[in-house]
Amino acid sequence: MDDEIHNSETPNSSCDSILQEIVQKLVYEALVWSSLHGLLVGDKQDQRSGEVPGVGLVHAPFALLPKSFPRSHWQQACELAPIFNELVDRVSLDGKFLQESLSRTKKVDTFTSRLLDIHSKMLEINKKEDIRLGLHRSDYMLDSQTKDLRQIELNTISSSFPGLSCLVGKLHKYLLNHYGNHLGLDSAQVPENTAVFQYAEALARAWKEFNNGRAVIMFVVQKEERNMYDQHWLSLTLKEKYGVMTIRKTLAEINADGRLLEDGTLIIDDQVVALVYFRAGYTPNDYPSESEWHARLLVEQSSAIKCPSISYHLAGTKKIQQELARDNVLERFLENKDDIAKLRKCFAGLWNLDNSNVIDNAVERPDLFVLKPQREGGGNNIYGEDMKEVLLKWKREGSDELSAYILMQRIFPAVSPSIMVRNGVIHQDNAISELGIYGAYLRNKDKVVLNDHSGYLMRTKVSSSNEGGVAAGFAVLDSVYLT
Ligand code: ADP
Ligand code: MG
Numbered sequence: 001m002d003d004e005i006h007n008s009e010t011p012n013s014s015c016d017s018i019l020q021e022i023v024q025k026l027v028y029e030a031l032v033w034s035s036l037h038g039l040l041v042g043d044k045q046d047q048r049s050g051e052v053p054g055v056g057l058v059h060a061p062f063a064l065l066p067k068s069f070p071r072s073h074w075q076q077a078c079e080l081a082p083i084f085n086e087l088v089d090r091v092s093l094d095g096k097f098l099q100e101s102l103s104r105t106k107k108v109d110t111f112t113s114r115l116l117d118i119h120s121k122m123l124e125i126n127k128k129e130d131i132r133l134g135l136h137r138s139d140y141m142l143d144s145q146t147k148d149l150r151q152i153e154l155n156t157i158s159s160s161f162p163g164l165s166c167l168v169g170k171l172h173k174y175l176l177n178h179y180g181n182h183l184g185l186d187s188a189q190v191p192e193n194t195a196v197f198q199y200a201e202a203l204a205r206a207w208k209e210f211n212n213g214r215a216v217i218m219f220v221v222q223k224e225e226r227n228m229y230d231q232h233w234l235s236l237t238l239k240e241k242y243g244v245m246t247i248r249k250t251l252a253e254i255n256a257d258g259r260l261l262e263d264g265t266l267i268i269d270d271q272v273v274a275l276v277y278f279r280a281g282y283t284p285n286d287y288p289s290e291s292e293w294h295a296r297l298l299v300e301q302s303s304a305i306k307c308p309s310i311s312y313h314l315a316g317t318k319k320i321q322q323e324l325a326r327d328n329v330l331e332r333f334l335e336n337k338d339d340i341a342k343l344r345k346c347f348a349g350l351w352n353l354d355n356s357n358v359i360d361n362a363v364e365r366p367d368l369f370v371l372k373p374q375r376e377g378g379g380n381n382i383y384g385e386d387m388k389e390v391l392l393k394w395k396r397e398g399s400d401e402l403s404a405y406i407l408m409q410r411i412f413p414a415v416s417p418s419i420m421v422r423n424g425v426i427h428q429d430n431a432i433s434e435l436g437i438y439g440a441y442l443r444n445k446d447k448v449v450l451n452d453h454s455g456y457l458m459r460t461k462v463s464s465s466n467e468g469g470v471a472a473g474f475a476v477l478d479s480v481y482l483t
């Protein structure tokens with residue numbers, strides 16, 4: 001489907017050929033800019049690129065030009081961030097709600113079950129988290145028919161790309177500053193993206209609340225991480241701007257080298273850990289053995305700040321998203337009627353699969369729904385005929401598997417032609433976009449230190465692809481052109 005410009009036929013009009021010439025020039029400039037400014041990921045082709053920084057780098061996949069997005073919807077999405085932040089915090093405090101909502105999922109989904117076990121243990125010992133840090137990202141699509149903003153999901157663990165998304169915004173501004181006249185585009189319409197600074201600020205302020213000048217922030221990472229530069233942008237900012245030191249550890253390393261003092265202080269390599277920031281631990285693949293589960297429990301038992309805590313993590317699962325969309329559930333957690341109305345307005349249709357009418361509807365019109373498990377990181381959802389088949393099978397067998405999934409209304413964003421660049425190769429295709437708004441929330445007991453939206457991530461993918469992850473290889477990084 002993809003149309004590589006290098007191989008495309010001679011354009012049939014001179015206007016086209018001028019355009020293609022500009023595109024070639026812009027792509028060249030963009031590739032140079034990305035290489036010089038750290039808009040980079042590890043290259044799959046190089047085995048060491050996920051472990052050794054500076055080895056096997058390739059530019060992050062990007063859209064050549066920013067994506068048009070209505071200013072009013074943009075503002076709406078930004079305004080929602082602090083409300084979702086507050087909601088996650090409230091939900092996290094209701095252990096019973098989390099346990100009960102996930103109780104049926106627990107029976108069939110081992111991963112969720114393990115997370116719930118840790119959560120139960122913390123409930124048993126009445127563990128309190130006085131300092132709570134949330135670095136969330138709420139993702140949206142704009143429904144092309146109703147023109148409504150619809151939430152796809154809320155990420156409460158390992159919200160990625162605060163670093164690289166800022167750079168794509170800068171790249172687009174740079175291109176428009178130099179070529180905007182030819183293209184009829186104005187760089188001022190691309191909103192400033194400060195995600196990396198705001199995330200660093202939130203981490204630094206949490207670190208400060210912990211109140212131990214010698215303590216470090218520990219990034220929990222995967223052993224191999226091709227998206228390491230996004231993470232390094234955060235550590236670098238923390239060090240340069242706030243003088244806060246960070247270390248990187250895998251869950252296996254934490255299990256081997258971490259220990260707790262009697263008062264709960266988490267020690268690793270003889271250093272006190274003030275804050276544990278998870279950029280791993282969101283997928284079952286991150287727990288290949290009991291060691292990793294030990295490490296997760298150790299962190300949770302400690303007095304270090306966790307971003308996220310186990311309850312923040314659970315509050316961001318898809319099952320909880322679906323439960324929160326049920327009638328009168330938001331009212332349990334929030335008092336402000338306007339806030340509740342704003343949240344509800346962005347909810348898509350969400351259902352559990354207990355009801356056979358729901359299953360029948362999905363089987364009848366599979367194209368209108370998405371079947372989602374309790375997983376993160378892209379590539380896990382089931383669509384179309386696959387969904388139909390699996391639903392029919394489970395229904396026939398009366399399978400409990402259904403409790404591991406939720407059903408969601410499928411959103412169809414407007415399709416528009418896009419120029420995407422991956423691995424130095426240009427692809428022109430029809431594409432759709434998903435807007436993520438970062439949110440940062442920090443509180444210490446009753447004092448809310450921070451609660452704000454904090455930058456954005458635009459991702460664009462060919463419209464024929466179901467999934468959307470950049471790291472998973474489906475989408476490219478993009479920015480926003482406000483209209
Ligand atoms: P994950 O936590 O794995 O990122 P998501 O809910 O974000 O899970 O789903 C992955 C991708 O699937 C999204 O980025 C989006 O492209 C697509 N997707 C998810 N839900 C919907 C939906 N309701 N309508 C259309 N596309 C969806
Ligand atoms: Mg997610």
Ligand code: MG
Binds near residue numbers: 139153377378
């Ligand atoms: Mg997602």
